[in-house]
Amino acid sequence: MQFLCKEYQDGNPRVQSLVTETRIHLLPSLNPDGYELAREAGSELGNWALGHWTEEGYDLFENFPDLASALWAAEERRLVPHKFPNYHIPIPEHYLAEDATVSHGMGHGGRAVMGRWCLMPPCPPWQVAVETRAVMAWMDKNPFVLGANLQGGEKLVSYPFDTARPVSETPAAAPRPPDDYEDDNPELQETPDHAIFRWLAISYASAHLTMTETFRGGCHTQDMTNAMGIVQGAKWHPRAGSMNDFSYLHTNCLELSIYLGCDKFPHESELQQEWENNKESLLTFMEQVHRGIKGLVTDQQGEPIANATIVVGGINHNIKTASGGDYWRILNPGEYRVSARAEGYNPSVKTCSVFYDIGATQCNFVLSRSNWKRIREIMAMNGNRPIRRIVPGRPMTPRERMRLRMRL
Secondary structure, eight states: OHHHHHHHHTTOHHHHHHHHHOOOOOOSOSOHHHHHHHHHHHHHHOOSSTTTSOTTOOOGGGOSOOHHHHHHHHHHTTOTTTTSOSSSOOOOGGGGSTTOEEOOOOOSSOEEETTEEEOSSSOOOEEOOHHHHHHHHHHHHSOOOEEEEEEOSEEEEEESOOSOOOGGGSOOOOOOOOOSSSOOOTTOOOOTTHHHHHHHHHHHHTTSSSTTOOTTOOSSSSOSSTTSSEEEHHHHSOOSSOHHHHHHHHSSOEEEEEEEESOSSOOGGGHHHHHHHHHHHHHHHHHGGGSEEEEEEEETTSOBOTTOEEEETTOOOOEEOOTTSEEEEEOOSEEEEEEEEOTTBOOEEEEEEEOSSSSOEEOOEEEOBOSHHHHHHHHHHTTTOOOOOOOTTSOOOHHHHHHHHHHO
8 A cells, every 4th residue: 555655646657547547445454353363473483374263263264155056056956047146146144144154064174163173074154253244245335346365375376266066066068178277177166257367367476576486386285376376266275155256256356365475474574575576466466457348338318227237248157237337347358249238128239359458448338228127017917917909899898997097
């Protein structure tokens, strides 16, 4: 934050452009209780786990609703997308209750549960933390487009899905040859935006001074990134209910986890070098929010249409417009068939091109009103039964006259 303010005041054109054209939200700490514990111990006496959990024993990163498993279960029952959405999935009602609990059956090693360890998943449920509720409300209030949670103890960028889909639930698909960077692992379920997530992750890792120098292996184990500094979360550290998966399936935001360095709590003397290692990466990553398409969805009178759906051909994950009818959609360079749809309006379709240079392509939509809304209202008044056609010259029955007056 200090860097952005200083460089802006000093006339740095790159920073001035970023600050002027971007709504930047900074959350200094998701877990202030954990930070205080780690700070008191210091870098010499601390360890990787110290400060990871809250004072009540919650792992906040895994404390969110597991929407991925709910989506895959609905896909198995063929409920998607007609009865169960594959985007903007609502938070389950039981999760919003005051005494709500979280139950995750997938684990990786041990996990803390209410201040204790659960070493043999499935683990017993634990409550929803107040910090988790606050962050979910923050996400619902602001139409975030791109996000990153900064962590320590490793040096890589992790992207969704973090949840590993059980093999039995993986839908049948044509076999594809493994690429040069990822194993053909049947337990990995890629998001529809997999290529975009990889682009975003590479934009950070490639600009980092040391993240792609993995010839010595990972910080604690073997290098899981194939010398690229990026990895899908489910391949590296599978866990359900992550903030990244929740953000992707509940909001428009593409969120990644960035592990800044091997030292979980670096010494004060090391902070300047850590800043230099990550400075260019942070700037480059924030600039990616301006890659793709953006625009307004309005009616023929110029009034904005909120909650309109933006559909990009070939990517089975839609987004919605904000309260002002505006939208932003991060996309890789290419040509896309994009449509805008809204209840009570006819859809509009156009071709939008995304270029390699930073700067989102403007793609506005004007929707005309549809008669289907009025037709559905009339059908509902008729009990959703077929409406009997009135034959000219034949007198109407009293019941037909009454129904006609009700419709009018």
